Amino acid sequence: MKQATYFIPTAKDAPKDAQIASHRILLQGGYVKQTAAGIYSYLPLGQRVMQKIEAIVRTELNAIDAHEIFMPVLQPVELWNESGRFSEYGPELMTMKDRHDRTFILGPTHEEVITDIVRDHIKSYKKMPLSLYQIQTKFRDELRPRFGLMRGREFTMMDAYSFTAKDEDTNKIYDNMGSAYAHILDQLKLEYRMVSAISGQIGGSESAEFMVLSQIGEDTVLYSDTSDFASNLEVYPELKAGDKSPDGHGILKEAKGIEVGHIFKLGTKYSVDMKANFTNNKGELEPIIMGCYGLGISRLIMALLEQNQVEGKVVWPLAVAPFKVHILLANIKNTEQVAAANTVYAHLQEAGVDVLFDNRDERLGAKFGDADLIGSPIRVVVGKGVENGVLECLNFLTDKKVEIAIENVVQTIKDWL
Amino acid sequence: MKQATYFIPTAKDAPKDAQIASHRILLQGGYVKQTAAGIYSYLPLGQRVMQKIEAIVRTELNAIDAHEIFMPVLQPVELWNESGRFSEYGPELMTMKDRHDRTFILGPTHEEVITDIVRDHIKSYKKMPLSLYQIQTKFRDELRPRFGLMRGREFTMMDAYSFTAKDEDTNKIYDNMGSAYAHILDQLKLEYRMVSAISGQIGGSESAEFMVLSQIGEDTVLYSDTSDFASNLEVYPELKAGDKSPDGHGILKEAKGIEVGHIFKLGTKYSVDMKANFTNNKGELEPIIMGCYGLGISRLIMALLEQNQVEGKVVWPLAVAPFKVHILLANIKNTEQVAAANTVYAHLQEAGVDVLFDNRDERLGAKFGDADLIGSPIRVVVGKGVENGVLECLNFLTDKKVEIAIENVVQTIKDWL
Numbered sequence: 123m124k125q126a127t128y129f130i131p132t133a134k135d136a137p138k139d140a141q142i143a144s145h146r147i148l149l150q151g152g153y154v155k156q157t158a159a160g161i162y163s164y165l166p167l168g169q170r171v172m173q174k175i176e177a178i179v180r181t182e183l184n185a186i187d188a189h190e191i192f193m194p195v196l197q198p199v200e201l202w203n204e205s206g207r208f209s210e211y212g213p214e215l216m217t218m219k220d221r222h223d224r225t226f227i228l229g230p231t232h233e234e235v236i237t238d239i240v241r242d243h244i245k246s247y248k249k250m251p252l253s254l255y256q257i258q259t260k261f262r263d264e265l266r267p268r269f270g271l272m273r274g275r276e277f278t279m280m281d282a283y284s285f286t287a288k289d290e291d292t293n294k295i296y297d298n299m300g301s302a303y304a305h306i307l308d309q310l311k312l313e314y315r316m317v318s319a320i321s322g323q324i325g326g327s328e329s330a331e332f333m334v335l336s337q338i339g340e341d342t343v344l345y346s347d348t349s350d351f352a353s354n355l356e357v358y359p360e361l362k363a364g365d366k367s368p369d370g371h372g373i374l375k376e377a378k379g380i381e382v383g384h385i386f387k388l389g390t391k392y393s394v395d396m397k398a399n400f401t402n403n404k405g406e407l408e409p410i411i412m413g414c415y416g417l418g419i420s421r422l423i424m425a426l427l428e429q430n431q432v433e434g435k436v437v438w439p440l441a442v443a444p445f446k447v448h449i450l451l452a453n454i455k456n457t458e459q460v461a462a463a464n465t466v467y468a469h470l471q472e473a474g475v476d477v478l479f480d481n482r483d484e485r486l487g488a489k490f491g492d493a494d495l496i497g498s499p500i501r502v503v504v505g506k507g508v509e510n511g512v513l514e515c516l517n518f519l520t521d522k523k524v525e526i527a528i529e530n531v532v533q534t535i536k537d538w539l
Numbered sequence: 540m541k542q543a544t545y546f547i548p549t550a551k552d553a554p555k556d557a558q559i560a561s562h563r564i565l566l567q568g569g570y571v572k573q574t575a576a577g578i579y580s581y582l583p584l585g586q587r588v589m590q591k592i593e594a595i596v597r598t599e600l601n602a603i604d605a606h607e608i609f610m611p612v613l614q615p616v617e618l619w620n621e622s623g624r625f626s627e628y629g630p631e632l633m634t635m636k637d638r639h640d641r642t643f644i645l646g647p648t649h650e651e652v653i654t655d656i657v658r659d660h661i662k663s664y665k666k667m668p669l670s671l672y673q674i675q676t677k678f679r680d681e682l683r684p685r686f687g688l689m690r691g692r693e694f695t696m697m698d699a700y701s702f703t704a705k706d707e708d709t710n711k712i713y714d715n716m717g718s719a720y721a722h723i724l725d726q727l728k729l730e731y732r733m734v735s736a737i738s739g740q741i742g743g744s745e746s747a748e749f750m751v752l753s754q755i756g757e758d759t760v761l762y763s764d765t766s767d768f769a770s771n772l773e774v775y776p777e778l779k780a781g782d783k784s785p786d787g788h789g790i791l792k793e794a795k796g797i798e799v800g801h802i803f804k805l806g807t808k809y810s811v812d813m814k815a816n817f818t819n820n821k822g823e824l825e826p827i828i829m830g831c832y833g834l835g836i837s838r839l840i841m842a843l844l845e846q847n848q849v850e851g852k853v854v855w856p857l858a859v860a861p862f863k864v865h866i867l868l869a870n871i872k873n874t875e876q877v878a879a880a881n882t883v884y885a886h887l888q889e890a891g892v893d894v895l896f897d898n899r900d901e902r903l904g905a906k907f908g909d910a911d912l913i914g915s916p917i918r919v920v921v922g923k924g925v926e927n928g929v930l931e932c933l934n935f936l937t938d939k940k941v942e943i944a945i946e947n948v949v950q951t952i953k954d955w956l
Contacts, residue, residue, distance in 0.1 A: 129606055129669055131660035155656050157611050158643070163656055164609040166671075172609070189546055192581040192589070194574050194693050195612060195645075195676055218635035218645065220692075221680045226575070228612075228635065239572050239580055243548035248900075252546055254583075259612055259676070263638045275637075276611050483665075 123445065125480045129166050132492045136434075142338045144427035145270035147436055151495030160267025160275035167496065168423070170444040172278065175422055176257055178309050178441060179280050182302040188253035188282055193235045195259060199225040201234035204396045216261045216275075228261035233392050233414060236283045240410065241398035247287035250400065250410070253295055255282035257419060269338070271420040272380070278420045284413040287400060292411045296328075296387055299415045303332050303383050310422065311439040312429060315345045315352040315377075319384065329386040332417075333379025334425040343379040348372030354379070380425045381418075388412040436497030437518040440539065445478035447535055448498035452486045452505035462513065462528050463504040469532040475539065500535055540862065542897045546583050549909045553851075559755045561844035562687035564853055568912030577684025577692035584913065585840070587861040589695065592727070592839055593674050595858060596697050599722050603715040605670035605699055610652045612676060616642040618651035621813045633678045633692075645678035650809050650831060653700045657827065658815035664704035667817065667827070670712055672699035674836060686755070688837040689797070695837045701830040704817060709828045713745075713804055716832045720749050720800050727839065728856040729846060732762045732769040732794075736801065746803040749834075750796025751842040760796040765789030771796070797842045798835075805829040853914030854935040857956065862895035864952055865915035869903045869922035879930065879945050880921040886949040892956065917952055
């Protein structure tokens with residue numbers, strides 16, 4: 123992509139209202155624009171990151187036999203009256219009335235809609251287990267939207283739902299979902315912990331949260347390096363940092379966590395209320411056993427930025443970098459530099475590499491500043507070295523900085539990727 | 540994909556409220572489920588078709604240097620007051636109030652939001668031309684939602700917006716968009732006409748509609764086989780079928796059209812009202828010249844079904860078929876048949892072919908009925924022929940029906956694709 127005709131509206135100065143690094147970078151780097159409090163437009167750079175995260179999520183969920191669907195934003199209130207959640211949910215629930223004065227909910231989650239789909243179509247134990255998921259916009263009327271995409275009013279989530287005839291099957295899907303989440307977060311190179319949790323407004327029995335460790339997290343997580351056990355303080359208020367971990371070999375540490383995922387065993391809460399029954403192998407009616415699983419796509423962008431910036435300079439993990447390689451052309455009036463930059467750009471494009479080419483008529487200093495916000499893990503500077511037939515190549519993932527003969531640059535980058 | 544563990548909830552009987560073939564197939568074939576009047580959930584089959592259409596749209600728009608973004612559903616009313624559209628739009632506009640009693644619009648289009656983004660970031664002629672697009676859910680409170688996804692209240696559209704300093708540049712982007720739309724509709728194998736149109740609620744000067752020809756279309760289109768000229772009756776009320784076409788060599792025919800796309804030269808309507816100005820090369824302030832371009836993704840699904848069904852039997856074009864190949868196993872208790880079906884399925888999957896394998900415990904007749912609704916262009920029947928080492932292979936695109944030795948089936952299908 124040539125930057126001169128692309129749309130990355132970076133700003134020289136940090137926005138005043140952004141209190142945390144990720145939020146500041148999102149705005150200053152031209153990833154998003156705030157359209158209203160807690161409501162954002164994703165500009166090309168932000169949209170690229172989001173779509174790359176979504177692609178990873180889809181691959182991992184398809185691999186565990188979850189099937190993608192797409193449910194509507196607007197949910198008839200009648201379904202929420204059936205589950206009882208309309209009166210329970212509280213002021214975060216966004217609603218609207220249509221021209222016939224019928225009430226609709228702007229979905230914060232989709233348990234009712236999916237239960238309505240399944241109860242019409244799944245009548246026998248033979249049709250289960252079944253896992254369905256969607257990536258969809260969600261709504262939550264936060265009293266005080268803050269921290270950019272961290273706590274917004276309109277945000278993008280993956281939500282999955284499972285339907286089984288037996289607890290064992292739900293347990294298995296729950297475990298598979300946990301593993302899929304781990305694979306996703308591993309590919310995003312995030313440092314995280316899976317912690318026991320309580321179920322909150324969704325309801326149900328067992329649940330676990332996925333917490334990305336970060337100073338700006340809003341939950342306190344206790345964990346030990348010697349065991350998989352991790353918890354947040356709400357569930358185990360008797361524990362504290364410095365205590366022995368359950369396996370007895372380590373010491374509990376305290377960290378702040380950003381909740382990016384939550385998996386629930388719902389049991390039959392929704393299926394009983396909404397009469398989603400199936401016929402078991404003895405011909406008897408039973409309520410379907412459900413699970414639900416959420417992963418915050420837009421919030422992951424914040425978590426990624428928090429863990430991958432130092433003093434406002436970003437290095438995205440390769441898997442989700444908006445562009446893997448950034449070519450900075452120092453002087454657009456120097457024909458040798460222009461020729462070298464064009465050649466490297468063309469060859470990288472031919473090789474199918476996501477590459478951004480800063481061919482703008484700007485000072486090199488300004489280009490460096492923008493590049494630090496755009497955060498490509500590999501940078502190629504086409505400058506005075508061209509006189510000696512070399513380009514400066516930086517690999518921020520390995521902290522390598524080398525001068526490489528122009529004809530070898532493309533191969534070197536391919537080796538790095 | 541193995542059908543026994545997939546989710547295609549077909550129905551034996553046609554739904555009573557579906558008046559047109561495409562709507563009936565969508566419901567009966569398990570592509571969608573109605574969640575409320577004019578509001579649908581896309582089940583796995585429908586979601587696959589939608590995502591394939593979206594992928595084609597993205598490829599064509601990226602090729603003409605349009606950049607993808609993602610704007611919110613909720614739009615602050617203040618922006619609509621600036622453009623004046625809030626008071627003009629009428630009862631189709633869906634609105635809601637947040638907990639602070641602020642009014643938001645559920646976006647039917649995004650001219651105001653995009654103009655707000657651009658006016659903050661595009662201050663100079665040097666930053667244009669610029670084209671941005673999104674694929675996003677849109678809202679329109681139809682008085683009488685009907686015909687499934689044809690006239691819904693919540694639907695998926697691609698909407699693009701262009702920003703230029705000169706009319707010539709807008710004209711060029713407008714032409715490029717028209718060509719991109721044509722490429723998209725050609726890949727979808729749709730019979731369509733591009734017709735002169737009027738601009739309606741969006742405003743602006745010149746516009747054109749893309750009409751897929753169909754008996755169930757709601758617009759009357761006049762066209763001639765000897766010229767590119769086509770129009771709808773609203774624009775040229777003096778013309779009628781049987782008249783000479785403008786080039787004088789043909790006769791105008793009348794057809795019904797489904798409007799799937801609309802491209803507009805907006806001029807400076809929004810930029811003047813919303814003060815989206817740039818500095819020209821003489822240092823003077825001018826309003827940005829805009830264009831906007833809509834393509835109905837969910838409506839395209841209906842148009843595709845209308846043109847690709849005969850008496851309720853569907854054959855999807857290869858580019859958007861939910862599965863290109865459908866393997867029907869006649870008898871799941873016949874070990875030879877099972878082995879043959881499994882082998883062909885595994886090899887097609889290895890070859891990267893989208894294949895659905897009907898391995899359900901159902902009568903072959905029921906499998907044929909469902910397959911006619913699912914509409915894979917290529918079908919492989921694994922039945923009694925297995926005793927003689929052959930499978931029945933059908934290519935509905937070329938009306939071929941042949942018996943092929945099991946070991947040659949995969950190669951034959953690859954040749955057909």
